[in-house]
């Protein structure tokens with residue numbers, strides 16, 4: 001059978017094919033209190049119906065003061081469990097497992113006072129965010145917020161959590177030695193912040209609940225990320241989803257002849273070094289390319305973000321040999337603001353009308 005459609009297991013969890021919809025924030029569906037809306041439920045139901053093997057729900061904030069946007073989904077209090085479990089039920093009804101990405105924005109947040117491992121200035125939307133070095137007490141409180149969020153995720157019925165440890169957010173800020181210049185143990189051992197969270201979560205949830213991480217493949221370079229990947233494996237991480245590191249402070253590099261994005265190269269190299277499942281992402285534009293990535297790099301799952309944003313039926317269309325459409329890489333992705341303005345969606349609908 002085509003490798004893209006071969007089932008896969010993470011621990012006891014069966015995933016019916018190798019296509020994962022990775023976390024994608026969907027602000028158009030959000031409310032200021034971080035609660036789940038009907039739109040979120042329908043959005044995830046549609047993607048599950050579309051044949052996707054695994055969904056990782058968008059970055060969902062563990063701390064009201066650590067948000068990336070005022071309309072970001074939240075998992076910082078128990079009263080949010082009920083809404084989140086409605087997403088889980090809708091997705092499970094369509095025979096698709098779902099993890100939730102748990103997140104703290106750190107220096108990329110929206111509050112006046114922003115936390116960061118060290119004092120750090122960060123350019124965001126044409127302005128400058130200034131992060132203040134966290135005290136030990138703040139570090140421990142934030143770690144506890146991640147652990148509490150994972151327990152809530154378990155109670156809501158998710159099959160697992162993904163720690164958001166890449167791009168430019170708090171956990172990534174700890175991993176990256178150019179952002180984390182602390183003189184204490186959290187600076188000497190940049191993985192300490194994440195590892196302590198992982199251990200504490202594992203202590204609190206049953207062993208079949210999956211706990212993975214989205215990790216930068218260059219944090220700040222591949223050598224450092226390989227080291228983090230091996231440590232996380234030793235500490236019991238269940239999967240590694242490899243993306244980019246802290247933007248501007250990472251050094252993405254792949255050999256010239258490598259045919260895919262540098263962070264897919266990082267995923268390939270990390271896969272060679274560990275035995276836990278590894279996911280690859282970025283600019284996988286077609287089912288043919290997805291198959292090539294699986295075959296050439298030996299990673300276990302491919303993340304298709306913008307392809308599935310354009311067409312929630314991407315996986316089913318790929319399986320049945322239809323053209324699933326593609327992302328047009330617009331200068332500004334408008335999907336998050338309003339899904340129906342996505343130019344790739346509009347083009348695919350037009351093409352299908354013409355064919356009919």
Ligand SMILES: Cc1cc2nc3c(=O)[nH]c(=O)nc-3n(C[C@H](O)[C@H](O)[C@H](O)COP(=O)(O)O)c2cc1C
Nearest residue numbers: 022023024025058059281282283284304305306336
């Ligand atoms: C609108 C938008 C929102 C995103 N939100 C998240 C997020 O919540 N968490 C995350 O780890 N990555 C997020 N990403 C990154 C995607 O998961 C993915 O890594 C990226 O789009 C590259 O994959 P693609 O080329 O298949 O789109 C987002 C990307 C886009 C375009």
Ligand code: SF4
Nearest residue numbers: 327328330333342344
């Ligand atoms: S809005 Fe543009 S960039 Fe965003 S998913 Fe649609 S086609 Fe791709």
